Amino acid sequence: MIKKHNQNSRIEYVDVVIIGAGPSGAIAASLLHKQQKKVVVIEKQQFPRFSIGESLLPHCMSFIEEAGMLDAVNKAGFQFKNGAAFQYQKQHRTFDFTQKFSQGHGTTFQVQRGSFDKLLADTASEQGVEIRYGHSVLNVKLEPTTSVIVTEPQGTEYTIRTKYILDASGFGRVLPKLLDLEVPSDLPPRTAIFTHVYDHISDSDFDRDKILISVHPQHQDIWYWLIPFNDGRCSVGVVAEPNLIEHIKGDDEQRLLELISQEPSLKRLLRNATIAQECSHIRGYSANVKTLATKKFALLGNAGEFLDPVFSSGVTIAMKSASLAAKVLLRQLNGEDIDWKKEYSQPLMFGVNTFRIYVQAWYDVSFQKVIFTKNPDPKVKQMVCSILAGYAWDKTNPFVADAEKRLSTLVQLCELQEQKEMQS
Template identity: 65%
Template sequence: MNHTPSVTQCSQTDIDVVIIGAGPSGSIAASLLHQQGKRVVVLEKMQFPRFSIGESLLPCCMKLLEEANMLDAVNAAGFQFKNGAAFRYQDQYTHFDFTDKFTPGPGTTFQVERASFDKLLADTATEQGVEIRYDQTVESVDLSASPKLTVRDEDGERYTIEAKYLLDASGFGRVLPRLLALEKPSSLANRSAVFTHIQDNIGDKKVEDKAFDRNKILVSVHPKNKDIWYWLIPLSDTKCSVGVVGEPHLLGDIEHNLQDLLMTMIEQEPSLSYLLSDAEVLRDCALFNGYSANVSTLATDKFALLGNAGEFLDPVFSSGVTIAMQSASMAVKCAVRQLNGTQVDWEKEYCAPLMRGVDTFRTYVEAWYDGRFQDVIFYQDPDNKIKQMICSILAGYAWDETNPFVHDSQKRLNLIVELCK
């Protein structure tokens, strides 16, 4: 006989906000709410540390970490320093120095193993006084009155928890989009990523024509197919994350030996193959498949979706964690006002402002894959002021509307594309 655990009704009406997920957006949102004197409970499905993708932060993240009083802990953790992004296509190599940008703010950041980074943020939130419950699976949500969740704990027992507001920071778990039927097709093509961690053994392979800077993410374009690109993210002096991205039919047989597929693809890019000729694989290769996602609703007066629980674009410019942190900061400001008795127009005050930055990133992601932005990046004689404005976006400052390439991203980019021709 199957035993179905009973549901325990928890009398917890003093909870202001329940947050689903303890990743970067969940931990930062919880910290910010706690600072405002709100009682928060975070429900995390996994035990930390746990593996996650999205290892190259953007400098914009640093001001959001500072807002959550987490910057000192991150600075002290010994993560790999990052000051820019480098791009290679055939014999062309260029880079962006994030300290040489249009928008004020931090110009350096870190490249991180997400298992330890996410645990650090969650542990810091806990030290600040936030309650995080691990091994908690949200099974259903009732929004007929105050948000009420049915949760299964680590022992398989079910209980309900009620709050005045609900934030979904579940990332690719996309709990509320799944439970509330909010899923919507992405405007971006279906792509896949195959990736792993390696002992790179690059050593002194830094001759001029094979440039490599451990302080920058390296994005390499396939020499014969510009729809395929590679990331190489240094995580320490000897370790890197490496991956290849493309539409499934371009990558080959993604259903079988992923390591063979990844290594075969790396061999097709001569500079990357040279750099990694002595590399040793440290973990099983993983497949990140059909990752672009969207939703019909980002927020109401009952809930808001943060980061990847709402919309995920593409890993090419490492925007995922930045959007997650930015959404946490913006949603908390609205939630606190609502909890304090002010009526909030969530569409006008959260969704639209958040999407202005997301749509800026979208402009450059779409232009990367149709080739226009690649032509701009590899242009041989760039105007320095224009490069600084584009650099600001690559550094994560996609919400700075004083930047013409944010304020009118499509028009400005098309103008530069024409000038480059």
């Protein structure tokens, strides 16, 4: 439905309107501003605000560095992260991201997104980017002139004429909703329930420098995250198909605690934990769109494509999209004729689809066989580790360049090894 707006509202003129001041919006704005483009960021909420996606991947640091924000992030005191740990029944495996195959950063941070996102946005502001908090996009017009109709906190409407729009609105998905771009995801709908806890973990074997992914002992398509922070808290959540959650009686907290009680190792770790904030949930979070970009607009991060939280790829994809879109957009603003599908959508989706292959293989349990194999080939483990570290665009990695075929072969080898061990 087209929303009416005041025809007498003021009109402003900029090079780029960015919708959303989260990680992709802040980084894109920074990169464009550095090239002397006039950018305005429209952010509906006030920062800090809660968001999930708290375990960054090392590849994120490349884009933070590119935007001139690395020093601020390094000094902020976030929880150091150097890898990922996986547990299923009595099996425990770790991946050290500094031992990855791909070039680039090997460590990163686990962050409470309220303070992390505010830090990136504040750093962009310090660089000279204009961010308007509490302003909401009411509508957009692409023809004859690209315009964004915005309302201020007190309700006054105004229009921004712009050469381009970047939608970094995340799960708000502003342009997909306004322009009817949404299409169903090809991934099955799942539900995530999550909260923060004061963890009081005393187990000396627990490594706070790694995210812990736990698999339900009976239902391997149910998994849990445990993300330690630097203040004695953890983010904890469970992901499952809705029917596996909704049959449990009670509210979100009761369902989350019941599911945690079904995973013995996680239950033991969190035996002294206390809830630090109200539990929340999201349903059917996977998303897709008809198009990611045109000569008028581009969708960044979750506004365009969101897969699943299992490998914490969301922020990495968001930052990659910001970096890629900014480079392509600068060329268009400087007069070049851009093929957005070829130069933005396809390169971005190469990595997204790499992640997709591993996400789907996680849920059909085949990739779990790789994760929990007893004696992995060290070189292969380094290549798999690179994907877990976010380097899903590194075509020098055979498990990226030919992901489906390589993964299928690796799964078969792991199954053969497992059969031999059972026979011996």
